[in-house]
Amino acid sequence: MKKKQNISALLGMSQENLALILQVSRSQIAMYEVGKRSLPVDALEKLSTMLSVIQNKTLDTISKDMNSNLNIQFLKNQLQRNKHQQLIVDNKISALIKKQNATNSAKKVISYLLNETPKIKKNKIIVLKTIETKTQNKVAQNNAVILLQLEIKKEVLAFEEKLLQKKLQSEN
Known part of the structure; x- marks a missing residue:
């Protein structure tokens, strides 16, 4: 030596x-x-x-096998976390769309009541206008931006899932 x-x-x-x-x-x-x-x-x-x-190369092989097993387990955990995150994003998108549809329906009903119903009392008109304003404010609360952010996040998670699966295949 x-x-x-x-x-x-x-x-x-x-x-x-x-x-x-x-x-x-x-x-x-x-x-x-x-x-x-x-x-x-x-x-x-x-x-x-x-x-x-x-x-001793035998110990190196054992060490590599242990590292490979740890990598595989890590990748499997990351895949599971990724799928969970995708489900959460899907649920958020569904809830946001449902909320938008409900808001749009309320807007249509209020608009109909204001325009089509003759002889509405002034106090009911004030109530309907207040509801209409609140409904319009809900729509204006950047629902489109939030939906876009969620769709981008969903695409990123789908891409990450493909990368993790590819890496997992290369480890096996």
Whole structure:
């Protein structure tokens, strides 16, 4: 083994942690890495075992399989969350359309009552005009903008679902 190589970095840990594991001082590790000092035999045995673990391809395969399984589970969870979000958006769109239809129906009825019914008393006309104004305000509350936002969100979620499915297929 080359002494110039930074062993603690190769093992993915700090010199302090490596020293704790090998039961030596941090300065001993530092001096060993630059080639100015050797380590006790028991520390060298532990170090050689640790290095062999890193080079063991079987462990790498197990690690890759574990990562792959974690990725697959994550993607499945994301797909499930995405489908749930799509259902929520669909429900919001349906509710908004239903609300718009109800508002439009109320507008038509009020308009009919105001224009077609002869001899309405003034107090009833005032009530109908008030209801008509409230109904028009409801329509003017950016329902079209909200509907557009929901439709865009639905399309984005559908695109995200396709990406997640593609990624999930590539993981399998």
